[in-house]
Amino acid sequence: MARATIDDVARLAGVSIKTVSRVANQEPNVRDSTRVKVANAIATLDYKPNQSARSLASRQSFLIGLLYDDQSKYEIPSAGYVINIQSGVMSACKARNYDLLIHPCTYRNKDISKEIDELIRHSRLDGLVLAPPLSDMLPIIDAIEETGVPLARIAPGSNVNQQCVVTTNDRSACANMVNYLVSLGHKRIAFITGHPDHKAVANRYLGYQDGLQENAIALDTELVQSGDNSIKSGEKCAEALLAGKQHPTAIFACNDDMAAGVIRVAHRRGIRVPEKLSVVGFDDIPLAQQVFPALTTTRQPLKAMAKKATELLIRKLRAEPLEAAPTMVESSLVVRESSGKSPAI
């Protein structure tokens, strides 16, 4: 059976197609009795507007793009991170009848600006959501703004004073994690920093320093190692930190993947976690509960942030009023098995 069109509905309801259009799009200026008549006809015919025709006439696609870093090519498999973001963006899209187009990309490409331009023009996106670490990268943001397509950003570490930006309290949450470790008696608390391109994780290092300061512990740069967010780099940093005799009693990795790497090394070296070494991460990706012992971490409400960012974007697309200030969603401590009292030294 051929799909019903707006003409069929108009004929059945005894009105013009314009009136059907008004009802279908919930526009004002329709008498209630008319609205009901049309709604009935729509239901009877099981009418669904043809999106292509709608798009052509209204110059909107009702498509939103989600751009994120394609880590799979680099064997940095943080799939849980991506899935969470997708899920948040998707739920906001569904609520407003937009469809979601995902677009993994590698920001390391020289041609990334061109790629984004082609994406937007080919897929006729109405708006774009940017996941970390892309949400921080000026060349990418500029390329998008040049096309004129509205943009929302999830958890950028900087350039935050804009509309359609959702952030979290990375810094204070990390200070809080240090407080927690100190409360367990730890004094020698090591830190593993993240990938330099990922600005948000830079804030985490500041938070670590805040925490030390609050507890009057001097920053010991010997206890700070530079990772790149991957498990492998977590292992490398852990090897360095655990090589000496007097190793730290706690290691705070600024994401969960690296913390998982630390745990692998602890196992390999026969260092019991948490009895001899506390290990904590950040993000609370699924992996945090899959390793043994399960990771104490800070839960970053990625899904909620992604959803909120997408909602803001859609409001912008619809020219609905928008709060000017950036939105914040709180991260909070999750204690599991990998942290415990500091061993006597």
Next chain:
Amino acid sequence: MARATIDDVARLAGVSIKTVSRVANQEPNVRDSTRVKVANAIATLDYKPNQSARSLASRQSFLIGLLYDDQSKYEIPSAGYVINIQSGVMSACKARNYDLLIHPCTYRNKDISKEIDELIRHSRLDGLVLAPPLSDMLPIIDAIEETGVPLARIAPGSNVNQQCVVTTNDRSACANMVNYLVSLGHKRIAFITGHPDHKAVANRYLGYQDGLQENAIALDTELVQSGDNSIKSGEKCAEALLAGKQHPTAIFACNDDMAAGVIRVAHRRGIRVPEKLSVVGFDDIPLAQQVFPALTTTRQPLKAMAKKATELLIRKLRAEPLEAAPTMVESSLVVRESSGKSPAI
């Protein structure tokens, strides 16, 4: 600057819009010199066809949907599995200029057929790719076929004799895994079965039995536990298998998530892997390399399967010739750290 339309190109090239259309769509019946003239005009104006207009006129959307089980709601976080499939489908879509719409859903919903129907009609999909375990479920397959939208299925466990189906050698790969374990001296090899709705994993149990038989080992049902593919269930089954004095020397979980659960339990009980217990999984999701010790497993080429299935689907959409027989992509053993010689008993 307003985007160039087909009329602009036609004017600049001095031809009719139909000729431009022919060139843009790589249709035959255009003289080479004309083709070049038009191609130049397209390049000069940076012309990109308006997809909405194309869709409306040709009654195609150039959109492909990917349907998979939304595990996140059930805290069965097998994100790596989903990402792999997305990635394969996406690469096939890109190669043929289709866009991908992802659609997580929960097959446990009573209204799943209606949901699928609405999805197809709302998002005007040209075709649909079904990931496991949905690729096995008759009510879902029927609902899609009723809409008339072409369908491709990834790794179904049954009803395989159709076009647009890509499978792997689950069964023989599992027999092979048993052979490998036997070659290490293992005799008491336990097995953890998967979720009953997931047909493909049922084949894995058959393969396990094949492997035992090939090695003249009797099936001991005490060594077989029923899981549901989740880490938690892997833990539960492992507790049961490792409770007794005379526990098995190897545990073969029919997916990696459950194998990760087994490893967690082994750690908790102080059973050294692989010295005292070999643990092996199936799938080779990213998690396999993230746990300690890294999992010996069978690599299921999910991404390749997803890509192949999508290619078949697109060929069907384009009415291009299609091999009749189902396609097979081989799975193969990956030895890592979690398997070793059987301990002396």
Next chain:
DNA sequence: GTGAAAGCGCTAACAC
């Protein structure tokens, strides 16, 4: 409040 007319930018069908 409602409707008539005019496109949106393409492709399909057919003529030349």
Next chain:
DNA sequence: GTGTTAGCGCTTTCAC
């Protein structure tokens, strides 16, 4: 080989 003519099914504009 190439062009002409009609739409595809909506929204927009503006008249009433």
